[in-house]
Amino acid sequence: MAGITDSVxxxxxxGEGTGRRGRRGKRGPLGRxxxxxxxxxxxxxxxxxxxxHQLTTYTTAVIIFVLVMIGxxxxxxxxxxxxxxxxxx
Numbered sequence: 001m002a003g004i005t006d007s008v009x010x011x012x013x014x015g016e017g018t019g020r021r022g023r024r025g026k027r028g029p030l031g032r033x034x035x036x037x038x039x040x041x042x043x044x045x046x047x048x049x050x051x052x053h054q055l056t057t058y059t060t061a062v063i064i065f066v067l068v069m070i071g072x073x074x075x076x077x078x079x080x081x082x083x084x085x086x087x088x089x
Contacts, residue, residue, distance in 0.1 A: 027035065050058065
């Protein structure tokens, strides 16, 4: 069991106590804004954009789903209004 604790070593501190500021620390507000913009562009390049066919398929599915839900809620609203009129009217 003593061999388990002997093999665990603490990681060495990186950059602590050297007095050097990181690359980000030297940038002013405009430099940080430019870095932020470059990071946004880099992330957007990673996005897998849908094809036109996929986009039309997804849009059609959403529109059909919304229309079905509107129909269901309309029927329920009409039914509840009839029940309320019968009970209180």
